[in-house]
Amino acid sequence: MEIINRRQRMFSxxxxxxxxxxTVGFVPTMGAxxxxxxxxxxxxxxxxxxxxxxxxxxxxxxxQSQDLEKYPRDLTADAAxxxxxxVDYIYAPEADEIYPEGFSTSVNVEGLTDTLEGESRPGxxxxxxxxxxxxxxxxxxxxxxxxxxxxxxxxxxxxxTRDLGFEMEIVxxxxxREESGLAMSSRNERLSDEEREKAAIIIEALREAxxxxxxxxxxxxxxxxxxxxRIETEPLAKIxxxxxxxxxxxxxxxxIGDEETLIAVAVAFGDIRLIDNVILNRKx
Ligand code: PAF
Numbered sequence: 691m692e693i694i695n696r697r698q699r700m701f702s703x704x705x706x707x708x709x710x711x712x713t714v715g716f717v718p719t720m721g722a723x724x725x726x727x728x729x730x731x732x733x734x735x736x737x738x739x740x741x742x743x744x745x746x747x748x749x750x751x752x753x754q755s756q757d758l759e760k761y762p763r764d765l766t767a768d769a770a771x772x773x774x775x776x777v778d779y780i781y782a783p784e785a786d787e788i789y790p791e792g793f794s795t796s797v798n799v800e801g802l803t804d805t806l807e808g809e810s811r812p813g814x815x816x817x818x819x820x821x822x823x824x825x826x827x828x829x830x831x832x833x834x835x836x837x838x839x840x841x842x843x844x845x846x847x848x849x850x851t852r853d854l855g856f857e858m859e860i861v862x863x864x865x866x867r868e869e870s871g872l873a874m875s876s877r878n879e880r881l882s883d884e885e886r887e888k889a890a891i892i893i894e895a896l897r898e899a900x901x902x903x904x905x906x907x908x909x910x911x912x913x914x915x916x917x918x919x920r921i922e923t924e925p926l927a928k929i930x931x932x933x934x935x936x937x938x939x940x941x942x943x944x945x946i947g948d949e950e951t952l953i954a955v956a957v958a959f960g961d962i963r964l965i966d967n968v969i970l971n972r973k974x
Pocket of ligand 1: 746843
């Protein structure tokens with residue numbers, strides 16, 4: 691496993707791998723790795739000849755400078771974890787390799803980025819779309835791997851991949867969960883033990899709505915109410931949003947038809963905002 695810091699070096703390795711017709715898999719991360727990231731790496735290892743993981747805490751996707759400062763950084767620990775997973779390259783650039791002086795270009799995916807997470811985190815997805823475009827352009831992988839927990843990020847990245855003509859497959863890996871069902875996230879570490887235990891209410895509520903859907907409920911407002919009622923039984927939970935949207939366009943759905951549809955939620959426990967979702971009408 692080699693750790694690469696320079697964009698130029700990553701670029702020439704990627705070029706060499708293409709010449710050798712190796713299938714290149716890419717897992718972008720911001721480090722602070724947990725089992726959710728490792729599931730992406732495992733999937734990538736199974737499908738690809740070469741596995742590249744990036745670790746870059748992207749400043750442009752943070753709304754609050756304190757969040758960026760507080761973001762956990764431990765490249766040694768992350769690299770130790772990845773070495774157990776047969777990763778070939780870690781790309782860990784400094785900020786000025788990604789955003790050189792005078793950097794003035796950004797990628798904005800119109801229409802998908804103002805709702806849901808975008809509403810409480812203005813500019814967040816512009817930062818994500820910009821850095822992912824830069825990373826894709828450097829590495830030009832055949833497959834890139836993202837977790838379903840960040841459903842809006844997945845929709846944004848799939849759209850930019852199509853719109854900008856990147857020739858690659860976006861592979862979406864199911865959400866990895868703690869034993870309680872709580873979706874894995876680096877934010878879980880910041881919950882108190884009690885909050886962490888009680889946060890399982892989120893997936894319980896989503897599963898209750900999914901069951902109602904399976905039994906024939908097609909009305910989005912009734913499904914929303916099921917999620918709301920269940921989460922409200924937990925006094926520590928504060929609902930930010932519960933939205934039923936098309937999985938691809940993220941447009942709200944009133945009556946669920948045959949399309950893949952998300953029930954997406956954001957719920958705060960104290961200062962920590964958690965997101966999760968379930969898919970209705972999953973096609974694959
Ligand atoms: O999901 C993340 O960790 C980040 O948003 C990503 C995709 C690595 C871009 O910085």
